[in-house]
Amino acid sequence: MIINVGPQHPSTHGVLHLVITLNGETVKKVEPHLGYIHRSIEKMCESLSYRQFIYVTSRMDYLSSHINNHGCALCVEKGLQIEIPSRSQVIRVLMDELTRLASHLLWWGALAMDLGAFTPFFYAFREREMINELMEDTCGARLTMNYIVPGGVMMDLHPDFQRKVKEFLKLFQSKIHEYDELVTNNIIFQNRTKGVGFISREDAISFGCTGPTGRGSGLSCDIRKLYPYEIYDQLQFDEIIEQGGDSFARYKVRVREMVQSMRIIEQLIDNIPEGDFQAKTKAVLKLPKGDFYTRVETARGELGVYIVSEGGSTPYRIKFRSPGFSNLSALDHMSRGGKIGDLMATMGTLDLVIPDIDR
Amino acid sequence: MTKDELKIKLETLREGLSFEEGGEWTTLNLEPEGFKNFAAQIKNDSDLQFDYLFCQTAVDWKTHLSMVYHLSSTVFRHELVIKIKLEKSSPVVDTVCDLWRTAEFHEREAYDLMGIEFLGHPDLRRLFMTPDHEGFPLRKDYEDPINMIKL
Numbered sequence: 213m214i215i216n217v218g219p220q221h222p223s224t225h226g227v228l229h230l231v232i233t234l235n236g237e238t239v240k241k242v243e244p245h246l247g248y249i250h251r252s253i254e255k256m257c258e259s260l261s262y263r264q265f266i267y268v269t270s271r272m273d274y275l276s277s278h279i280n281n282h283g284c285a286l287c288v289e290k291g292l293q294i295e296i297p298s299r300s301q302v303i304r305v306l307m308d309e310l311t312r313l314a315s316h317l318l319w320w321g322a323l324a325m326d327l328g329a330f331t332p333f334f335y336a337f338r339e340r341e342m343i344n345e346l347m348e349d350t351c352g353a354r355l356t357m358n359y360i361v362p363g364g365v366m367m368d369l370h371p372d373f374q375r376k377v378k379e380f381l382k383l384f385q386s387k388i389h390e391y392d393e394l395v396t397n398n399i400i401f402q403n404r405t406k407g408v409g410f411i412s413r414e415d416a417i418s419f420g421c422t423g424p425t426g427r428g429s430g431l432s433c434d435i436r437k438l439y440p441y442e443i444y445d446q447l448q449f450d451e452i453i454e455q456g457g458d459s460f461a462r463y464k465v466r467v468r469e470m471v472q473s474m475r476i477i478e479q480l481i482d483n484i485p486e487g488d489f490q491a492k493t494k495a496v497l498k499l500p501k502g503d504f505y506t507r508v509e510t511a512r513g514e515l516g517v518y519i520v521s522e523g524g525s526t527p528y529r530i531k532f533r534s535p536g537f538s539n540l541s542a543l544d545h546m547s548r549g550g551k552i553g554d555l556m557a558t559m560g561t562l563d564l565v566i567p568d569i570d571r
Numbered sequence: 572m573t574k575d576e577l578k579i580k581l582e583t584l585r586e587g588l589s590f591e592e593g594g595e596w597t598t599l600n601l602e603p604e605g606f607k608n609f610a611a612q613i614k615n616d617s618d619l620q621f622d623y624l625f626c627q628t629a630v631d632w633k634t635h636l637s638m639v640y641h642l643s644s645t646v647f648r649h650e651l652v653i654k655i656k657l658e659k660s661s662p663v664v665d666t667v668c669d670l671w672r673t674a675e676f677h678e679r680e681a682y683d684l685m686g687i688e689f690l691g692h693p694d695l696r697r698l699f700m701t702p703d704h705e706g707f708p709l710r711k712d713y714e715d716p717i718n719m720i721k722l
Contacts, residue, residue: 246698255708418672432645503594505595529630529631
C-alpha cells in the first residue's frame with residue numbers, strides 16, 4: 213500500500229512530501245518528494261553582491277538564521293582575509309547560542325506535539341518568546357535577523373541586552389528541570405522513542421548525518437569543537453555524544469545541548485569586550501579568484517558554504533551544504549522495517565526544516 | 572596528515588596526479604575515467620580512510636562543467652578536494668553513492684540542477700523540479716522568462 217504524507221501534514225512542519233510504501237503497518241520504503249519550497253537560492257546568490265547574498269540565506273534554515281549568516285560572513289571574510297574586532301566575535305557567538313537555544317526549544321515543543329503531547333509546546337514557547345524579544349531589540353527582527361554581516365555585526369547591542377539575557381538565563385535555569393519532568397522521564401514518550409529510527413555510527417558517517425543526528429549515533433561531529441571558529445576554542449563547553457543511535461538518543465543530545473549553550477552564554481555575557489562592532493571594509497567587496505569553503509555548526513548540524521569566485525563583485529557559484537538535506541537522506545534507511553506510527557518520532561528527532569532542505 | 576604528506580601518499584596510489592596549487596585543502600584534478608576506482612581506493616586505504624563526503628556539487632564553467640567532491644576522514648580529520656572536468660555536451664561520471672550514501676541525494680540534485688548524468692545511480696530522477704521540466708536551472712545559459720529575476 214502506498215500512502216502520501218504531506219505536503220500538507222501537521223507533522224512534517226512545512227511542505228515535505230513523503231511517499232511511503234507500506235506492508236500492513238510496516239514501512240517498506242520512504243521516498244521524499246522535494247521542491248515545494250525550492251527557490252533556487254544558489255542561483256539567486258549568483259546575481260547578488262557579497263553583502264547582499266547573506267540576507268537570502270536567512271530564509272534557508274529560518275530557525276538558525278543567525279548561524280547561516282555567520283557561515284556566509286565567515287566565508288567572505290576568509291576570502292578577503294580580514295580580521296574582525298573581538299567585540300563582534302563575542303556578539304556573534306552569543307547570538308549563535310541564543311539562536312541554538314531558541315531552535316532547540318521550538319523543536320522540543322514541536323516533537324512532543326507530534327507525539328501527542330500538547331502542553332510542552334506552550335512551555336517551550338514561553339522561553340523562546342523571551343529570546344525572540346531579545347533578538348527584536350538588537351536586530352530588529354524576530355526570525356530572519358540578517359544581523360551578522362561581513363566584517364562584524366550590523367549594529368551594536370541594545371543597551372538592555374545584557375540585563376535581559378541575564379533575566380532570561382535566570383528564568384531558564386529555574387525551568388529546565390520541567391523539560392525532563394514533562395517529557396524526558398515520561399514513560400509514554402520513552403516507549404515511543406526508544407529503539408525507534410535506529411542508525412549506526414558507520415551509516416551516520418556514510419549518509420553525512422551531522423549535528424544532534426550524528427552525535428546521537430556516537431559520532432563526534434561538532435564543528436565548534438573539531439574546527440573552532442571565532443572564539444569557540446577559548447570557551448568551556450562539552451560536545452554532547454550519545455551512543456544509542458535511536459530517536460531517544462537524538463532527543464537527549466538536543467536537551468543536553470541546551471544546557472551547554474546556556475553555559476557558553478553565561479561565560480560571555482559579562483565579558484563582552486569594548487570596542488568596534490564592525491571592521492572597516494570597502495564599500496564593494498571583491499573576493500580573489502579561487503574557491504572558499506567554511507563550515508559552521510547550526511542547530512541542525514554542519515552547514516557548509518562553498519563560494520567559487522572569479523574575482524568579481526558577485527559570486528560565480530555558491531553551494532550551501534545544508535545539514536537537513538543530508539539528514540533527510542537517512543530517513544528512508546532509519547524508518548525501514550519500523551511502524552508507520554514511529555515514523556513521526558523518527559522525523560521529529562531529525563529536526564527537519566524544509567526550506568533548509570529545498571533551499 | 573599534512574597537505575604535503577597527503578600528496579605523497581596519494582601519488583603512491585596513482586602516478587601522475589595533477590594537484591591544484593593554493594586553496595585551503597589539497598585539491599586534485601581528475602579525469603572521469605578511472606575515478607570510481609580511485610575513489611574506492613582512497614576510501615578503503617587504511618592510511619587515508621576518506622569515509623565522509625561532506626559536500627558534493629557541480630560548477631558550470633561555460634566551456635565545460637566540473638564536479639567538486641569535498642572529502643574528509645572522521646578518523647584522521649584530513650580533507651581532500653577532488654575536481655573532475657566534464658564535457659558540456661555529454662557530462663557523464665560514475666556514481667559514488669555505493670561508497671558514500673549521502674551522494675544519492677547530492678547526485679540527484681546535481682542531475683536536476685546541472686544536468687550531470689551519474690552512471691550506476693540507482694534512482695536518478697529530478698529532485699526539486701517537476702519531472703517534465705526543461706533545462707537545468709543552475710547552468711549559466713539557463714533562461715526562464717517568467718520566474719527569473721535579473722539584476
